[in-house]
Amino acid sequence: MIFPVRWTDDIERVFDYQQRATPPKPASLKLKTLSWILIAVLVGIAITSAVLVLEVF
Incomplete structure (x- = not known):
């Protein structure tokens, strides 16, 4: 950046x-x-729950 001599x-x-x-x-x-660990755990629980529910049906 070039500054002037007089302001x-x-x-x-x-x-x-x-x-x-x-x-x-x-x-x-x-x-x-x-926070990132908590998000990862919640996503892991959600995926595990989805897999278990799909196995039942």
């Missing part, structure tokens, strides 16, 4: 406008290790 009021106004015009990025969803 003028015009540059300040454009900079402020760009800061306001650009919306902040939304926070991403980050799961902890325990």
Whole structure:
């Protein structure tokens, strides 16, 4: 990035406008290790249940 030698009021106004015009990025969803383990266990239980139900029929 190239910065001007003098930071003028015009540059300040454009900079402020760009800061306001650009919306902040939304926070991403980050799961902890325990959450991933819980999800894996629940999926495993669901698959096991489905297999057992299908075996009966």
